[in-house]
Amino acid sequence: MVGGGLVGLTTALVLRHHGVEVTLVEKRATTSPQPKARRFHVRSLEIFRGLGLAEVVREAARDLAEHDHMATGHTLAEARQLPLWQPSGSGDPVEISPELPCLVAQDVMEPVLRQAAEDAGARVRFQTELTSFAQDADGVSAELHDHRTGEDTALRAAFVVAADGARSPVRSALGIDRSGRGAIGDPSVNVYFHADLSDVVRGREFNLCKLEHPALPGALASVDGRYRWVFMTGGEVERDWPALLRTALGVPAPDLEVRSVLPWQAEMLVADRYSDGRVHLAGDAAHVMPPFAALGANTGIADAHNLGWKLAAVLSGAAAPALLDSYDAERRAAGWFTADQSSRRTWDATTAPDPTLADPFVLAAGAFQYPAGAFAGDLDDVEPVTEFAPAGRIATRIPHRWLDTDLSTLDIAGPGWALAVADDPQRWAADGIPAHRLDADFLAPGEGLLIRPDDVIAWRGTDPTTPATVREKLLAG
Template sequence: MNPTPRERVPVLVVGGSLVGLSASLFLGRLGVRHLLVEKHADTSHHPRGRGNNVRTMELFRVAGAERPIREAASTLAGNHGILQARSLTGDEQEWLFKEIDPGGGLARISPAGWCLCSQNDLEPVLVRSARELGGDLRFSTELVSFEQDADGVTAELRSRETGERRTVRADYLIAADGPRSPVRERLGIGQAGPGDLFHNVSITFRAPELAEVVGDRRFIACYLTNPEADGALLPVDNERDWVFHAPWHPDRGETLEDFTDERCIDHIRRATGALDMAVEITGKAPWHAAERVAERYGAGRVFLAGDSAHEMSPTGAFGSNTGIQDAHNLAWKIAAVLDGAAGPELLSTYEAERLPVARETSARASARSAEHSHPGYAPAPGAGGGRQRGVLTVALGYCYPRGAVVGADPELPVVPDELRMTGEPGTRAPHMWLTGPEGRRSTLDLYETSFTLLSGSDGDMWRTAAKGAVQRFGVRLNCYLIGTEPDDDLAPEEGADWAEKHGTTPEGAVLVRPDGYVAWRAEGRVADPEAALAEVLEALLCRT
């Protein structure tokens, strides 16, 4: 390698799909200069990875990207539920679930909601948002090699258009380079789990007549169970363009070449029951469902995120969402270390928090595929569980019993059986609406670029403690007094009690991390708030 690097950046992101682009967006929001490289010439052109759960949309909301994402997703805004049917023209049909949020109860616990936005629509939004924040995104550029030492990472990059090579020196490298991650292999990090679950060929096709067959059944996906022509049908625009996932069995000697246009057209017709329907095949792409989780989330100054760290069954769309949440967790920690507010040991909490979540979530995703009898998946006997078991707890309720938290119950389940939004350390902070100078805001809107300390009307001592912590640690920390007194910063909606919502008292306080997770909670008055807060921050920021 060239011993004199030609470029210098704090963070190098390898991989420009959903997770890498999200990492770029989150780093940009925190003011972290970075370079992202992606070997492909452009974002994805194939409609896949469409389910964005409520937690992911909360992160995009505070990052300022929720509105353009929903605009990009407007075509499928009215699609809900999973339908299972022997065919679209027969009587054997059942909704596995018809509404993502029946009764609208989700609004009580989140300011965001689920969003059906295909990867080919979402990625361009992330590219624009990241570049507006100064992100240096380079497509047709691949990582050739890298080495790391105690002070940073030296990477060699190559332009796939010109062949030009250049050397980049970075403090940290984030590998979002997919399930066959060359970075993970270079680090020698193994994987654990059952491995391959099933294989599909994703077929994009044009069939205007299919809209009449589907009628008013606005599903996210329809699992078609004809044993001679099974598969999953997904709408692209509900009118002309569709996607069909056809089971592929390479273990039986099937090759991709076997999926000719004629075979695909016949399969789609028989699966849907529309035997005379005109079908035009517009594209094919193989994909593999697997359950694998990396044994470590990185080594030294190199970190894994997304599919490089975990592969999951697609049912429930947990894989991409978990990866985006990986990126968010890592971004604020890297920013804190680069700012000098935190010690480098803070970065070890990335694995401590996210690896257990990946293990639990990947197992739930496989169980969900078994519950739904996903076409092409033949699980081991007894796999699966109760229908819809723990969907929201996986998406929104995952916990961090260990990591950058103080006072968390070490026995707190990583994915609880019931949703716990009560302000416990290690859980996502509760949502409630507040009113202030900037209008109506969710508590979750307060968390992104800094730690946040919440207290009540009598919390002047906590405000003083926060100012002292900023001076002492150089940490980004905002303090808000919540109440109806003239000197309070934010007022809760009538009848709402912020302290009760957060499991504390008006004299107590709650410290929330930049990712919206409760870092620590004082459930009542303390003798020396400044000393208490300083002790907590020393532990959280690994400054001891």
Template sequence: MTDRTQVLISGGGVAGLTAALLLNHHGVDAVLVEKHASTSPQPKARRFNHRSTEVFRVLGLADAVARASAPLASFAGMLTGPTLAEARWPEVTPAMRAGITKHAKMGDCSPAPSVLCPQDVLEPVLRRAAEERGVSVRFSTELVSFTQDDNGVTAVVRPAGGEPFEVRAAYLLGADGTRSPIREALGIPRSGYGHLADNLDIAFRADLTELVRDKRFNLCRIENPAASGAFVSVNGTDRWLFSTSDFPGSASLDEEGRRDLLRTVVGVPDLDVEVLSLMPWESGMYVADRYAQGRVFLAGDAAHAMPPMAAAGANTAIGDVHNLTWKLAAVLAGSAAPALLDTYHAERHPVGYATAEFSSRVSGHLGTMIAKVTSEDTPPVDPVVGLFGVQYPEGAFVADGRGPAPEDHYAPGGRPGTRVPHAWVSPDVSTVDVAGFVLLTSPGEAHWTTEAQRLGLRAVAVADRAWLADVELEAGGALLVRPDAIVAWHCASAVGLADEYTQVLGQPAAVGA
């Protein structure tokens, strides 16, 4: 038996499930296989930033994600202490106050919020949505091997307890984790700092409602002779996680020993606690030297493993598939040349490497990471620039000669290769809510409306004068925005668009009458 699909996805985590939803959104048939029987049982990543929730918004999942993240909506900030019971809020220094002010500005730059939503809560939301929308999602099914030729990829997959069978696809996406069998089969080496620390996550259940009533924390750093590390809020009531160093003898602790350890670091000797799971994990920086080989692509941890502060790896994974899926859709539809797919590595590898390198400034267990991030000695970074101001060095866009965007403050100016700045074009539609290629103009631009229609594009007028000034669009100018909300072309005056659109896609655009 041979199944056929356009894109085969190996991996049912955040990257794979988001890719499946995006491909479905773009009208691409996809099959997802995942060797495990269910989504992650571990909280893992929790802080999904504005750029990630913008993707969920475009997918029509904003309300579902809001409901999933509601239990932790009021949990924020970091505590410190020898135990959770004794932990207190740190003194607010001038540097901390400046950082809080900068983070507060991020909400003005996006139509979507940053949310705390543990991965074991988010992934079922994504899986359910994919299944309801008709994506073939096959858990308990492992990709055993694959070969590729000029026309596609032939994979052998094996359901648990069943017979192996073939899947023939035009493309294969490896979203199969840090130890990616797909990356290893391709022989793609990795670069970076390598191993940084061995850690241990202990997920547990205990009713701490009263203990945290007046200190609803996101993270709590613990310095204790028994075990130092950090507590993580999972649902804010009875589900928590303690992350520590994977100390000698941890594997030999029996059930009661683990409970005693948790009672010690919580600071409640008679705490009724249930250990749910243990997960040893490595903190390290490993970035694939190539994100693609032939018809096979890597995304998420398969492409870039990094320390977990602020869920950098998961958010970068969502950015990967947001970038790749529209390109696959365009090539599969015949509206773009296959060379467009080369821009996936060109655009995302520098971002993945820089993010992993930045995250690797902190190492050790989670408590140590928190201490380093919050230290007065840590060089300040503008989070608005880091999230919204990233500029691709090269790729599927037409450079306009203005040079790179500034790094010390947020002012992308509508530069090609940057995410389009947010502005409301109607009460509930933002400039980042793009579907397909969109031409953004000032009001009353009949020339651009006609040109957009001729090329099969949508033209959307933006009346926000401050936004028009920010993106340096005078009367007669336009921005061409890609399906991943990246500016593909910036034009200050009324000129032809067809040649530039062709340059982005790698082949002439279909021109109407």
């Protein structure tokens, strides 16, 4: 693993969950000092649930537990909460996930994942930089530089996952270009500051508050809801930030202290290849997108989940290396989808939503149908995106339904495969694939679903002898 950000750490956790030996190198001395990502959608929480981490993540998210609303005002002092959005689609609202989304700042989340990865047995080496690598038929030889000791060492690995960020030195070394819309909108500035504003926001807590004061229009993001804030705006980097912030907040904030000023540019770019031989890109190394739909890290976490079981299956000999071709086919399509959706949105919660955009629940649940990849059957039944209407279609995440008090359909696969079936499970259980009885509106009598270790439906049909054959065929690539 190259990179100890959200995606590298999650990949290490997924690989350990599958019993794979993993060394993670990160050139920085610490996890991210910047709060950056804060919204983790239900699909990421489902993945953390599968890794046994949902509770620690929820605990880390405690500070922002009541901060789901958007807000708007001339200044913070005058701001009001906006109502929460509702899912589109007809019929009774269904529970979309066994998990709730959460808000937790990246600088709080990364140490949680780092600790979990170490506890799970990953060798996590911070202050260690990958300086070069070369691959051959049997593996990858990497040169590492230890910034603490100044020592250079060599490491041999079967595969490399490059979660080394948007500038990805590994992607550059492989000569992989990126395509997409490029820069979106004007350059932005994030001002991270501390100020005790708990009395000002009490009773109208928010995730993001759009402030319209002409001196400093922008959006204020809650980092811990009390003391830590990020103000996102445009314009010059060098300005009298304390004075401007006090004006936009509309309160004296005597203890206000600016911690960092970070210029950034929203971009939409997706790598033209996610894999090159034994090296695979994940996270921002593979795709960058504007943060307006909070999908950057969430898409990377789903990359890790998809790649992890495939690498494990190849390493254990259960699958042929050709299975890994499906990583590019599936996740590059998903990267394009989320990057496109993100670049057609803004943070302006007051404008009416564009009906041609994907339903927010589709994005939150990762309810995206892979157009090609490791599944069997045709895709005549197309998963819609402008409404959230999952129906157990092939190449989509299995819809959540409770099978038992605390057992969701999303709990039955991973690290292994599973079956969800409409009739007697004993009729189906074959070759070590456990079958679970599922009484769901989207399953016809006698039907069964074969679920991959990453909760994706690989096959749907009525013949109980087929799933084992399908699994073998998919593993053979």
